[in-house]
Amino acid sequence: MESAMEAVAWERMYAFFGAGGPVVLILAVMSVVALTIVLVKLWQFRALRINDLDAARAALSRYRSGRVREGLVRLEDSPNPLSQALARALRGVERGLPEDKVREEVHRYCRHALEGLRGGLRPLEVIGSLAPLLGLFGTVLGMIEAFRQLELAGNRVDPSVLSGGIWEALLTTAVGLAVAIPVVALLNWLERRVERLAHRMDDVVTQVFTEDLTELPESAEEESHEPARLRAAAPGR
Template identity: 70%
Template structure:
């Protein structure tokens, strides 16, 4: 019964996490990349609109970074706000993964415990039978005992597999968010990279801020 309850709980958690990941569009990097390209082309307003229109966390983090630049805020202030947003998003996505990890670890152990208890009971019945040993009693007890281990493994294996997949998605999202936001403050210096275009912000009252100045790092 315990293993059955754990399996139901694990299935519920997995379904909830899949729905959450789908709503957040985890893994959708195209809108953020398109917005980043618009920003580097000097089309800041269009970049912010493109990033803000997508619900995926990478685009939302980029939109915050671009709004901070548009308001001429200090880079450390903008980065701190983006970091706060990213930390909250990753925390929410990781909620529920810990119980799955516990279920994946405990299910085989509970199954093994059931097997040990079943074997003890089988040998107790064998001892009580004395000279009138019935092989069916022993084999039936062993069969029932091994069944709990099989059930525990059947619960743990898919849970561990799904848990690792979800964790990889979250880790990939964290890397993608960091990479895209960092590129908003830097200039692509790779071979064949397009020349940096100036970006004009309304808050600057006519002053032109070149994208190359975004590479400046503040202590």
């Protein structure tokens, strides 16, 4: 029973590729390549834990408290490029290097890390752009063949011949769109994740060389409360 079902499936697949011609075969290969690239990128993002911000936040908090060494220890086990960029910035600060040299080295590392994350996205962009064009090309070839068969038939025109040829021609366009739509969607999603990481890296590294102005220093808070205490202590009029 299973062998019969497999035989039917193979026959349908053979008929499908036979109807679409070499264009459908090329699109099938492109879809396999695109799927492989997407899976590799997902594995890469997961291995680098690009969404894990806990280590960077904890290290930055320790650095602002004056505990640079504790912050570096917190970043040692994190493969996240954001954490590694912050670790380089903290090492430069700990060694007392000039800010411009530290920034230049950190930016160099960030560019290198982001380039590695963008690897493979260009082929996805090419596949997403070429797939619908290949589908349209296959449709044009199929329409040419359908009308050629119509011309050869002469006065014995069979509408089924023309309709069958058009159906086979439009099949390539459908396959091309079926390949392009998910590829373009996944490409934009992957690019957005890389762009978000790049923004976070720039933001965190900049915080190393700036002051946190979200809270008032303790001396300022005491001064702000002092007039209120004086008014409370003053005798009533």
